[in-house]
Amino acid sequence: MLDSSDFDRRTMLQGTGALATLSILGRGVSEVAATQEYQIGDGPATEVPEGARTVAAGLEAFVTKWNAGVGVVIAATRFGRFLVNRTFNCTVSDTGENYVLSLPPEGAAVETGRDPSANAHLVLDTADWEAVLYGDYTGLAPVVGGEAFPAHDEANKEVLLLLVMYVFANLPAGASNDPELLIGTIAGAVQRGGVPECEGAPPALENAEEVRNNPEGRLEQRFAGTNDAPDVTRRLAEWVSGLEYDDIPEGEIETAKAQLKSIVGTLYTGSTTDPGATFAGAMGELGNAGESTVVGADSYDASAADAALVNSFLGQCLEWDDFTYLAHSGASIVPAALAAAEAGGASGEELLAAIVAGNEIIARVSDFLTDVVRAGQALAVHQTELPFVAGKALGLGAAELQDAAGIAATQPQTTSIPAWTAPAKGMVTGQPAHTSVRAAQLAGAGLVGRRDLLENPLGYFYAVADIRTPAELETAVSGLGENWRFAEQYFNKRYPTNGFHLTSVTAALNVREKLVEAGVDPSDPSRIDSVTIRVPLVTAATGTMFSRGNSDYIYEKILDDDRPDWTYIALLYDSTYPVLASLLDGELTAAQYREDRIGSDAIRTLYGKSEAVPDLSNGIFGAKVVVEADGREFSSFVSCIESVDADEKFRTTADGVLSSSEIETVLGAIDDLESFEDVNEFAALLEPSGSGGGSDGCGTPGPDVTGDGAPARDPDCDGLYEDVNGDGRTGVVDAQALFAHREESVVRSNPGAFDFSGDSRVDVVDVQALFTEVS
DSSP: OOOHHHHHSSOEEOSSOHHHHHHHHHHHHHHHHHHSSOOOOSSOOOOOOGGGOOHHHHHHHHHHHIIIIIHHHHHHSGGGGGTTTEEEEEEETTTOOEEEEEEOSSOOEEEESOOTTOSEEEEEOHHHHHHHHTTSSOTHHHHHTTSOOOOGGGHHHHHHHHHHHHHHTTOOOOTTOOTTTOOOOOOSTTTTTSOOOOTTOOOEEEOHHHHHHOTTOHHHHHTTTOOOOOOHHHHHHHHHHHOOGGGSOHHHHHHHHHHHHHHHHHHHHHTTSHHHHHHHHHHHHHSOOOSEEEOSTBOEEEOHHHHHHHHHHHHHTTSOOOEETTEEOHHHHHHHHHHHHHHHTOOHHHHHHHHHHHHHHHHHHHHHHOOSSSOGGGOOOHHHHHHHHHHHHHTOOHHHHHHHHHHHTTSOOOOOGGGGGSGGGGHHHHHHHHHHHHHHHHHHTTOOOOTTTTTSTTSHHHHHSOOSOGGGGGGGTTTTTTSOOHHHHEEOOSSSSOGGGHHHHHHHHHHHHHHHHTTOOTTOGGGOOEEEEEEOHHHHHHHTTTTTTOHHHHHHHHTOTTOTTOOGGGGGGOSSHHHHHHHHHSOOSGGGGSHHHHTOHHHHHHHTTEEEEEOGGGTTTOEEEEEEETTEEEEEEEOSOOOOOHHHHHHHHHBTTBOHHHHHHHHHHHHTGGGOSSHHHHHHTTSOOSTTSSBOSSSSOOOOSSSSSOOOBOTTSSSOOOBTTOSSOOSHHHHHHHHHHTTSHHHHTOHHHHOTTSSSSOSHHHHHHHHHHHO
8 A cells, every 4th residue: 555654755746737636646656666565577467357347346446456555546636636535436338337436645444326416417428438447548538539528617527536446456556456346556666766867857846745734725724815916017117018028037038039930930830731831831822911921832921810810820730839837938939929920020039029028928828727628738827828929029119019919819719629630720720819909909009908818707717727716827937037937938849749758759769770770671570570669648548549550440530531630630649650660660750740651551450460559657757668579679768858059940931831951041031030120021031932842932042143042032922022132031132133244134034023113114113112111
């Protein structure tokens, strides 16, 4: 049995997402298991045969593990309040069985019947109950699949209970573990010298012994009597308004530049996907030309709000964005900041300040907005930080920033997780980006919004999350300008996949190298006998929510022409596909999510030889991939998410859209972003000329006016080549170049390209017209 003293030395998480919370729970139990009488090995957990399973036995096993001491640990976690001291009615829909599950910290019980005063009512069919209770797939799967329907006010309780049941099916919990379950114990902890810790892993704040002594909940008493919310909207507005580039630490600025490279690169590669190309093309036809740039293979100008929408959408197409600990930030903040900065004529320094401000806000508010259902990409947060980001880039004052926040939050937006299988998934950040940029523009034009709407009890925060007490909201403003969080919490994804799959993919690529060195061709699935992926809990809990742990289930939908709402996007969250694609191809990029690759015989064959096994001793992020081939075993364990060089990632994601010289030009421009007095000059460099395999959207490059190998460019797609010297920027130097070469044949033979005055000839009048336009 777990003893609370085991957790006195190892405090539990309070202040992060439910999956990370449960992963730390698993880590703690694994450490105890490694020191007690458990079998430690590398084999997969022994499964209970389907014919021997019953819902009743599964619930009894769950209660046994809860009472082995794990219930006390659950009570110590941030989300323990949704389960502990709660009663659940558990109904089996197809048989009519009913059970009452009571969950005090200790002494949990299950009995037949129904309790009319229960806190929540779970209704699943037999197959889903058994799959969750015996660890086949995550408790999210039946909810996401539309086969379990929790009431709105019960959703956090029910989803968390199903997740914990799934965890327990893969968790040893004491010497008295039910022998009928034959649950295999956690593998590898002893051999690796304990459970790995990672830089950036969640902080530990809450102690189990204190909860044991106060089962009603020490966390609830911490704020007893508090009935007053901090002025979050005003204080955020005042801080953002007063933030200057020179106030920001160098590390934060460098992280902002890394994020800019990361996200701009994902816009290029996202624009080459079917969803990205379709959406960008549709918006180009529906919208009107404007003051901001849609970045991609077919770049064009749009209104600031539309550019923010399209660019944010593109940043989501391959799940290749970045995140700050609890929230995905880059795909929302960078597009909003860039679009607003272009519209407002902000400087490079002001753009960087807006990016830092947004990340500092999201790193704080995501702490208390995260709950069981709304976490990670599903976190309803972007209408908080984005009005301030856009407003900062537009140069709004503190009062106007409050108005922007109030306007944006008037209609709170939340995310529907099932939508993530469809091409429209990019709206998850695109829609709040559009709303927030427009809100900032309206505020700048004089529209007033409610100036305390974020913290109001009927306002944004309370509409999108389960706020325990108004005192929690102090986190949103605590330490602003002193305790900088962005650089500390920033993760840049190396590969396009769910962030928690990154270690599995890295391990697969390591194994591939070993196979090649041993003379085994990893691209030939016939040479591979089996693949075992030992994944952390956070991967397992989301990695089967669309597939139900069955490749046939997800493939039948993705490859079905009658189900266009199921796309490769579902595979971005799958715990198996990214690993197998990496193992076969030696890379994981957009190419691995093309339809021809998804449906290939090689992938399908290898799927049949593969198994993903939750291994809670891996730590929060750790993963191990084991491949058996030619009678030998090849393996790799990766404990933590590895950092990626931002320049390296940009070269990968921009390849095929930008030429190599354009790639280096953009990277250099971001490194020297402070030198741009107007972000529009920087944005002009983001438009491809067509030499990299993409298109500038305006035909072929123009004539080489200056004779230095850089053809003139048409940055605004009007048929005139304002960028005369071809350096990617428009300015007075282009008017000077036209003046110097106006009599030469290269200009005389292309009068339509340089007729800026519209008089059908090229002369000094056109030089004057160009000078007026670009200066």
